[in-house]
Amino acid sequence: MPRPDLNLLITLDVLLDTGNVARAAERLGLSPSAMSRALARLRATTGDPLLVRAGRGLVPTPRAIELRARIGPVLRDAHAVLQPDTALNLHTLAATFTLRCSEGFVETFGAALIARVARDAAGVRLRFLPKLDKDSTPLRQGDVDLETGVIGQDMGPEVRAQRLFGDRFIGVVRNGHPLTERRITPTRYAAGQHILVSRRGRDRGPIDDALDREGKTRHIVTTVGGYGAALALAAGSDLIASVPERHTSTMRSALTSFPLPFKVPGMTISMFWHPRLDADPAHRWLRACVREVCGDKP
Template sequence: MPDLNLLITLDVLLAEGSVARAAKRLRLSPSAMSRALARLRATTGDPLLVRAGRGLVPTPRALALREQVSQLVQGAQAVLRPAQALEMAHVVRTFTLRTSEEFVEGFGSALLARLAEDAPGVRLRFVSKTDKDTAQLREGRVDLDIGVVDPTASPEVLTQALFRDRLIGVVRSGHPLSQGEISAARFAEGRHLYVSRRGQDRGQIDDVLEAQGLKRQIGSIVASFSSAIALARNTDLIASVPERYTPDRRDLFCFALPVALPAFTVAMLWHPRLDADLAHRWLRGCLREVCGR
């Protein structure tokens, strides 16, 4: 296999027409450059540069190769040069985001508006997040995964926080809890909605209530917070949902939960192979901007 480094040497030799000047430009000794020229002659089967008086002149083969070699070297340098800028207005690409329905409802419109303005050729494909497995990121089936930070996430996955959130209580307007102080006991007495994508029927709230000698009754289990909010709006059931996911509070009464629960962080996750990708980096910036409003 030919040594492709010889292309750079040949390009400089043909441009300079001098072994000494080419050696200086490539920071080589004159003897090293002479050896390189000898290898080029052996590889191409042509003298390439021949002496004429005190200088060197190119052979017809060298003249024929000059432009082609220059283009090859410039192309290789462009491939290896770090990307500096990208005109998003000209990018045509589809990104797959794995997230919850609530995130799409809460932030999707603002994100799509930003794309329509600055990157009309970029399309977002939203797929449902049913677990915390990062295999789809690793396999390239998903470009960004959005959800609550998981301390056990694979260390090969990169993570950046988008916002902090907390659970709040939600009931219909006119619900008994909309009047008077809401104690842990009053809260536990009601019938509740529980959100679980895996069909579980208890969580952190139940653990905290149990520590106080209280127990709540789960009236229904749903797979999404948006379903819980819809049911709470039209029944006497109590929903506990993320505060940032409840922008539409018509016909709802929202309240701070009477139990101590830690806040949580919603973040985006991506595979390191996309970290330096300029279009992907731009999309991450859009998400940070939209979620930070």
């Protein structure tokens, strides 16, 4: 069965409104002959003459009068569908947003973000998932609504990104650790026993690259897959953990933190989303909540 030409609805609406082929053609920016052809198609499609001559004008048939009453609501609904959706009612919004976050985000920002969301939309639920890699497939497939982390090479080129905050590496040891008894120098830091954090099990990271520039090498005793594990080991031993400062702020409350005594490149934490959600009002609101809770403060 052939698909109907929905443009004919607009043509019919204008024809019935004007009752004149020439005026209808002028309103739609068509030639009179093109409008006459459109009227012929309408007659063939509906099986009704629709407009018939009465003196010098055209008058609608009973079928045309019936159709006119039905065309108006259809065209108004179609117009509404094709307009930007700006009528977001947060008080009645019921939705679950899935956020995939790098380690430390939930521990540091999760409670404040949940409270911020609930303040506007009590019917919204947040689902947090761990970010085990930088693959953007979950965003592309719609399994994840929003991600946080550092931009990586594995991220799809179509993914949208917006900066949240800058972060830097710091050192962390147990309270009373011998390293904190005197000024911490690159030599004293490197001479300690260290925990390497590597999600992929690598044997070095950006801190080792920075120490190379100082002519130093640290002694790595163990490698773990996350900051939480590194901080737990540091709390129960003389091992030294090096973690992002802001990302782990609530995880280090019972430990001693110190600035690294050498320059290590900082990192930018961003949020990512798929472009299909770019204009969605609920998603724009969610992104605004995330920026408000953990974005750079003026």
